[in-house]
Amino acid sequence: MAKAKGAIVVDTEKCKGCGVCVSTCPTQVINLAADVNGKGYHYAYMGNPDACIGCANCGVICPDTCITVYRAKPVKA
Amino acid sequence: MSDTNTIISPENLIYKKTDVLLDNTMHYCPGCSHGTVHKLIAEVIDELGIQETTIGIAPVGCSVLAYNYIDIDWQEAAHGRAPALATAVKRLMPEKNVFSYQGDGDLAAIGTAETIHACNRGENIVMIFINNGIYGMTGGQMAPTTLPGMPASTCPAGRDVSHDGAPIKISELLAQLPGTCYVTRQAVHTAANVRKAKKAIRKAFENQQANKGTSLIEVVSTCNSGWKMSPVQANKWMEEHMFSYYPLGDLKDE
Amino acid sequence: MKELKLMKGNEAIAHAAIRYGVDGYFGYPITPQSEVMETLMAEKPWDTTGMVVLQAESEVASINMVYGGAGCGKRVMTSSSSPGVSLMQEGLTYLAGSELPCVVVNVVRGGPGLGTIQPAQSDYFQAVKGGGHGDYKLITLAPASVQEMADFVEDAFELAFKYRNPVMILSDGIIGQMMEKVELKEFKPRWTPEYIEENFPWATTGKKKGQERRIITSVELDPYVMEDFNYRLQAKYKACEENEVRYEKIMCDDAEYLLVAYGSSARICQKSVEIAREKGIKVGMLRPITLYPFPEKQLKDLAAQVKGILSVEMSAGQMIEDIKLAVECKIPVQHYGRLGGIIHSPGEVIEALEQKIIGG
Numbered sequence: 066m067a068k069a070k071g072a073i074v075v076d077t078e079k080c081k082g083c084g085v086c087v088s089t090c091p092t093q094v095i096n097l098a099a100d101v102n103g104k105g106y107h108y109a110y111m112g113n114p115d116a117c118i119g120c121a122n123c124g125v126i127c128p129d130t131c132i133t134v135y136r137a138k139p140v141k142a
Numbered sequence: 143m144s145d146t147n148t149i150i151s152p153e154n155l156i157y158k159k160t161d162v163l164l165d166n167t168m169h170y171c172p173g174c175s176h177g178t179v180h181k182l183i184a185e186v187i188d189e190l191g192i193q194e195t196t197i198g199i200a201p202v203g204c205s206v207l208a209y210n211y212i213d214i215d216w217q218e219a220a221h222g223r224a225p226a227l228a229t230a231v232k233r234l235m236p237e238k239n240v241f242s243y244q245g246d247g248d249l250a251a252i253g254t255a256e257t258i259h260a261c262n263r264g265e266n267i268v269m270i271f272i273n274n275g276i277y278g279m280t281g282g283q284m285a286p287t288t289l290p291g292m293p294a295s296t297c298p299a300g301r302d303v304s305h306d307g308a309p310i311k312i313s314e315l316l317a318q319l320p321g322t323c324y325v326t327r328q329a330v331h332t333a334a335n336v337r338k339a340k341k342a343i344r345k346a347f348e349n350q351q352a353n354k355g356t357s358l359i360e361v362v363s364t365c366n367s368g369w370k371m372s373p374v375q376a377n378k379w380m381e382e383h384m385f386s387y388y389p390l391g392d393l394k395d396e
Numbered sequence: 397m398k399e400l401k402l403m404k405g406n407e408a409i410a411h412a413a414i415r416y417g418v419d420g421y422f423g424y425p426i427t428p429q430s431e432v433m434e435t436l437m438a439e440k441p442w443d444t445t446g447m448v449v450l451q452a453e454s455e456v457a458s459i460n461m462v463y464g465g466a467g468c469g470k471r472v473m474t475s476s477s478s479p480g481v482s483l484m485q486e487g488l489t490y491l492a493g494s495e496l497p498c499v500v501v502n503v504v505r506g507g508p509g510l511g512t513i514q515p516a517q518s519d520y521f522q523a524v525k526g527g528g529h530g531d532y533k534l535i536t537l538a539p540a541s542v543q544e545m546a547d548f549v550e551d552a553f554e555l556a557f558k559y560r561n562p563v564m565i566l567s568d569g570i571i572g573q574m575m576e577k578v579e580l581k582e583f584k585p586r587w588t589p590e591y592i593e594e595n596f597p598w599a600t601t602g603k604k605k606g607q608e609r610r611i612i613t614s615v616e617l618d619p620y621v622m623e624d625f626n627y628r629l630q631a632k633y634k635a636c637e638e639n640e641v642r643y644e645k646i647m648c649d650d651a652e653y654l655l656v657a658y659g660s661s662a663r664i665c666q667k668s669v670e671i672a673r674e675k676g677i678k679v680g681m682l683r684p685i686t687l688y689p690f691p692e693k694q695l696k697d698l699a700a701q702v703k704g705i706l707s708v709e710m711s712a713g714q715m716i717e718d719i720k721l722a723v724e725c726k727i728p729v730q731h732y733g734r735l736g737g738i739i740h741s742p743g744e745v746i747e748a749l750e751q752k753i754i755g756g
Contacts, residue, residue: 081171138153197468215610223456226456229450235601
């Protein structure tokens with residue numbers, strides 16, 4: 066199993082479930098939840114966290130700026 | 143503990159919302175390009191350190207309430223008149239950074255005269271132009287930039303060029319005017335495009351600081367509600383249909 | 397220093413604006429007021445006071461430039477004539493709705509439509525009843541001399557900033573074009589950015605650290621908030637009606653008949669009063685100086701004294717409606733005035749008074 070290099074935190078109450086982050090993610094990390102948030106949106110979440118490379122594409126493209134992105138510092142061998 | 147939880151720590155943070163963008167939830171539809179462009183403007187203002195000296199001019203249209211999202215001083219203009227307001231604000235306070243934010247109806251239909259003449263005078267301002275080829279706020283009517291054959295509520299069978307004329311390529315027109323120093327067409331439908339669009343916005347503000355004249359950034363955008371598509375479908379449709387009529391790239395950079 | 401000069405009313409507006417320390421003028425040429433911008437351009441105030449003068453692409457643009465400047469707490473103005481002021485109505489309602497101060501000069505010409513370049517007073521309704529959409533008013537000053545053209549620039553700006561509302565100087569082609577001697581006031585410095593910062597906490601001058609952002613807008617989607625805002629506007633207009641009424645009374649003390657006239661028509665009527673008095677007709681004149689707020693109380697008081705009122709306007713009868721409302725139909729009120737750019741003579745006014753009021 067791939068070791069995650071990155072991670073995202075979605076403000077799930079602010080997310081409108083537009084799915085643009087899902088389509089932009091190069092490693093298919095993000096899914097839309099079966100649940101809905103307080104406004105009835107199927108919010109984004111890390112369905113496949115291990116695949117995250119921390120590229121920040123999702124954060125950059127999110128129209129509602131509800132994704133914060135982290136990337137692990139490379140570990141010295 | 144999973145990897146994810148160890149990665150989520152302040153020293154690993156690489157992308158977060160700038161403080162210049164307010165926490166207010168945007169009123170835009172899911173997937174709307176306005177939100178992305180607002181964010182880019184806020185990030186540029188933050189990075190250039192010009193929050194205290196920037197005045198935004200909001201339009202009429204979906205982004206009429208743009209002032210609720212970027213934490214700077216704002217004036218809300220009558221429909222199409224943002225370039226006139228921006229002209230006066232900049233001329234009376236030349237040390238400030240002034241930008242207008244306008245949609246296609248505002249900039250290229252009702253405000254065409256104000257747009258052309260502000261650009262022709264070379265007003266030292268930034269103009270951000272959202273072109274989604276439709277009137278979003280009023281419910282999806284034909285815009286001056288609606289593509290030939292593209293349906294809208296006031297041309298349900300599609301825009302008939304013999305009846306309505308061809309969509310206006312206003313950026314090409316404005317690039318002809320000596321007053322503009324930078325005219326570029328961008329998009330925000332992929333992460334790479336968002337990053338490019340941000341560079342363009344930053345350059346436009348730097349042009350203003352260098353007193354170079356009018357910088358116009360057209361962002362070819364989607365209106366998934368007006369187009370009656372999902373946000374992802376709309377992005378794809380835009381790539382397939384809008385970019386051939388409105389090709390991305392710099393039209394002028396002096 | 398003060399200076400006594402001979403000049404046109406339009407020129408007086410320009411000189412007074414520079415001397416008063418106006419920050420910006422944005423306009424578009426139209427007869428019979430083009431001398432305002434021509435004088436400003438010839439005087440080059442940007443080299444002396446730093447005043448910005450810009451020829452816009454239309455009256456629509458110029459009034460919106462005024463909006464932009466006013467939103468920054470600057471003293472800004474425009475001038476035009478009737479067709480151009482019609483184009484400005486959108487901007488004016490936005491200015492009123494955003495509570496922005498500014499001064500707009502209308503050197504009225506005959507209408508409707510493109511009409512004529514000759515003087516008229518047929519824009520009274522447009523000026524005093526709002527003109528654009530929504531419940532708002534323009535404070536309206538009516539100069540009757542070149543001196544008043546100059547003096548009212550300052551008065552108009554003071555009212556505009558006191559009430560945060562657009563103020564119109566409603567002149568006409570006679571006052572704009574005629575030459576008279578005028579005493580120009582001393583030069584005053586323009587407001588500094590520090591002064592604006594201290595006095596106008598609403599002005600968009602850039603959001604300082606720790607300060608709330610400032611938003612100039614007239615849109616409000618919550619109808620309850622919008623209703624409250626409208627009540628506040630109306631309270632402001634009420635205060636204006638109580639405090640700002642200005643008028644001039646001429647030979648009213650023993651008057652049995654009253655002429656009511658403003659602007660150039662008041663100059664003509666002043667002569668009519670003199671001639672009529674020589675003929676033994678006891679007539680006086682009330683000249684409203686503020687058309688909004690209108691001198692209602694003064695007219696109501698005079699209605700208890702005189703037998704009839706003739707409203708003398710170069711229009712088909714617009715101010716007469718406000719006179720009738722003020723006197724509550726207690727005495728006869730009639731209208732006389734020439735139309736379409738024709739100026740009535742003092743004799744015609746007396747004839748109308750004799751026929752419509754005295755003999756009527």
